[in-house]
Every structure is written in C-alpha cells, then in structure tokens.
Amino acid sequence: MPKAKIVAPQEGARLQALDLRTLGRPIHLLPLFARALRQELDDFLERELNRRYHAGFRIDALRQQLPAADELRWQWHALDDWQLGSHFDRGLLLGILDYRFGARAAAPDGELPVETETERRLARTLAERLLPRLARAIHQLGHAPQPDAPKPQALGYPAQSAWQLEVDLSSFYASLFTLRLRLNASAFDALLQNLSGQRPRLGGNADCANFSDRLRxxxxxxxxxxxxxxxxxxxxxxxxxxxxxxxxxxxxxxxxxxxxxxxxxxxxxxxxxxxxxxxx
CATH class of the missing domain: 2.30.330.10 (SpoA-like)
Structure with a gap:
C-alpha cells in the first residue's frame, strides 16, 4: 500500500479546512434569519435611539460567520437555556452618549478617551434591551407560539460561542460602527432547527402501533x-x-x-x- 501523503503545516495552513459544525446543516437558509433579525434591529434603532435622541442610526451591512478568537470584551447574558453575547464598538457608545447629552455625534478623532463607567453601564443597558429581540428573531422562524421574552441575566464568565453576527451601523455625522452578537451552541441549534422546519415528533401510543412501526x-x-x-x-x-x-x-x-x-x-x-x- 502506498504511503499516504502528509502535507506540511505551511501548505496545510493555506487549505480550507472542513468545519464539522456546519457539515450537513441548513447554513444556506441563514439569510432568512438575517432578514428577520434586521427587522428587529431596525425597530430597535428606531424606538430606542432615533426617536428618543433624534439620531439617525441605520444598518449598512449584516454578516454571519463562525466565531474567531479575539481580544474584545464580550458581555454574556443568559435567556432561559440560551446564552447570548454582545459587544458594542466604543465609537458607537460614545456617539449614543453624544446624542443623549445633546452634542454633535461625530466620530472621535485620534485616540479614544479612557473608558468610563458610564460607557459600561450603557453597554449593559443596550444588551439587556437588544438580546431579547435577537431571541425573538430566532423564535419567529419556528411555527410554535413565541414565548414571553425573559429578562437577560448577566453572566460572570464568558460562554462558548457557536455563531457570530456583525452589524455595521452609521449615523448622520459618523462613519461605520460595528455591533457584534454571539450565540452559544443551544441557541444556534435552535436557530438551525427553526430554519429547517424540523420539529420534535410527538410519540404516539406504542401499544397501538404496528410491530413494524415500533421496531427501531x-x-x-x-x-x-x-x-x-x-x-x-x-x-x-x-x-x-x-x-x-x-x-x-x-x-x-x-x-x-x-x-x-x-x-x-x-x-x-x-x-x-x-x-x-x-x-x-
């Protein structure tokens, strides 16, 4: 038997690896989720920011991808069995604060100022209001009645993420900001299940079924x-x-x-x- 060829690490780094997390899963239906999420985000921006502060935030792009390692400070919240993460660019937080206090919300020039507790508190508040909408966008894809959105509970530890969304935002006076969202494995599995239309089958009365139906x-x-x-x-x-x-x-x-x-x-x-x- 000929010896199998082993590719050198330098050559292997240029090859696209097969990711088992997406193999055989309805990844091609994720644009349906992007459409539902974009509607929720548009409503969130209009109700929570644009009307309240006379701002002009809008969505420029929405991307979905597998999460990669980074050095960002993520906030994680629990919604029932799901764990959802969020990260807001500091430029976005500073722009919202400028609108809140009546200043001209322009992109900061040069180095950003030292992060304040006001920014952290604003990020927590935005996450608590935004993450239930992310959960609602997932539930909307299923046929079952939507449950009442629970209040997000902050987690004191980072969760293991399975899927990431990046939303590019802009306003009247500033260029792009990025809002990032993450789903853990249970939330991502629920999303894919709703996309594929697969529902757990209700078992009938095994005693009344035929032997061929009960045999597994x-x-x-x-x-x-x-x-x-x-x-x-x-x-x-x-x-x-x-x-x-x-x-x-x-x-x-x-x-x-x-x-x-x-x-x-x-x-x-x-x-x-x-x-x-x-x-x-």
Missing part, C-alpha cells in the same frame, strides 16, 4: 476509511493534513455488520444517503 434499528454510515502505517501516524503533527478523497458510495451498517451500499448525495445543505443496494 440504528444504522451507521461508514463514509470514509483510511489506513496509515505506524510511521506515518507517528509523523503527524498539529496542522498536518491528510489527503483523502470522499467516496461516492458509503457502507451502511447495523451494529457493525454491513447491510447496504448507498450513494452519498447532498440535498438542501444536508448529506443524505440514496440508492440503497443489498450487500451480497
């Missing part, structure tokens, strides 16, 4: 199998990339026993198995 067999799909010599395994280092090719067919097993061959296809952003054939 777990099937496992074996998509890829790679064998490496011991020397190649010992040579693996962080950043090493294995060169593999996804096979067009998968082996479907029940309790480790191969039963079928199936074709691997993609449908609406999900990996699916089709064309089952018995293994003889």
């Amino acid at each position: 067999i777990r099937l496992d799909a074996r998509l890829l199998e790679q064998e490496l010599p011991l020397g190649a395994v010992l040579d693996l280092r962080p950043g090493s990339v294995l060169s593999v090719a996804m096979q067009p067919h998968a082996e479907v097993c029940a309790q480790g026993s191969p039963l079928f061959h199936a074709q691997v296809v993609e449908r609406q952003g999900k990996l699916c198995l089709s064309g089952f054939a018995d293994i003889e």
Whole structure:
C-alpha cells in the first residue's frame, strides 16, 4: 500500500479546512434569519435611539460567520437555556452618549478617551434591551407560539460561542460602527432547527402501533476509511493534513455488520444517503 501523503503545516495552513459544525446543516437558509433579525434591529434603532435622541442610526451591512478568537470584551447574558453575547464598538457608545447629552455625534478623532463607567453601564443597558429581540428573531422562524421574552441575566464568565453576527451601523455625522452578537451552541441549534422546519415528533401510543412501526434499528454510515502505517501516524503533527478523497458510495451498517451500499448525495445543505443496494 502506498504511503499516504502528509502535507506540511505551511501548505496545510493555506487549505480550507472542513468545519464539522456546519457539515450537513441548513447554513444556506441563514439569510432568512438575517432578514428577520434586521427587522428587529431596525425597530430597535428606531424606538430606542432615533426617536428618543433624534439620531439617525441605520444598518449598512449584516454578516454571519463562525466565531474567531479575539481580544474584545464580550458581555454574556443568559435567556432561559440560551446564552447570548454582545459587544458594542466604543465609537458607537460614545456617539449614543453624544446624542443623549445633546452634542454633535461625530466620530472621535485620534485616540479614544479612557473608558468610563458610564460607557459600561450603557453597554449593559443596550444588551439587556437588544438580546431579547435577537431571541425573538430566532423564535419567529419556528411555527410554535413565541414565548414571553425573559429578562437577560448577566453572566460572570464568558460562554462558548457557536455563531457570530456583525452589524455595521452609521449615523448622520459618523462613519461605520460595528455591533457584534454571539450565540452559544443551544441557541444556534435552535436557530438551525427553526430554519429547517424540523420539529420534535410527538410519540404516539406504542401499544397501538404496528410491530413494524415500533421496531427501531440504528444504522451507521461508514463514509470514509483510511489506513496509515505506524510511521506515518507517528509523523503527524498539529496542522498536518491528510489527503483523502470522499467516496461516492458509503457502507451502511447495523451494529457493525454491513447491510447496504448507498450513494452519498447532498440535498438542501444536508448529506443524505440514496440508492440503497443489498450487500451480497
């Protein structure tokens, strides 16, 4: 068997890695969420800032992406089982304070002044008013009645984020500011579930169901199998990339026993198995 090629870390850094967090999930439907969130944010800006302070904040762009490591100071709040994070650019906070106190809200020139407790308090207040709207935008995508928005509870520790949103804002007199929002895994899973329209199935009366309906067999799909010599395994280092090719067919097993061959296809952003054939 020929030795598998191991790409050097320098070359592997230029390759786009497959992120398992998005594999087979309805990522392509996220623009529907962006539309619902933008409506909530437009209403938030109009009610909380523009009318109250005669400001002119507007949304210029909204982006969604996987979170990356940064040195920003994030605020995290708990809403029931969800944990949502927020970060407001200091230029945005200073602009809101200028509007509040009747000053001309212009972009600060040069180095920003020392951060004050007033800015931190304003950031907490904005987060407590904004995050329930983020949760409402997620609930709007589902078919179930929307629950009453709980009051966000501040967390004393940073949560593990699964998805990030960046909103570029501008006003009459200032250029772009950025508002950043993050969702933890449970909130992101709920978002994807609402997007895909998948609802938990209600179990019927098992005693009245047919035997074929009550019988459940777990099937496992074996998509890829790679064998490496011991020397190649010992040579693996962080950043090493294995060169593999996804096979067009998968082996479907029940309790480790191969039963079928199936074709691997993609449908609406999900990996699916089709064309089952018995293994003889």
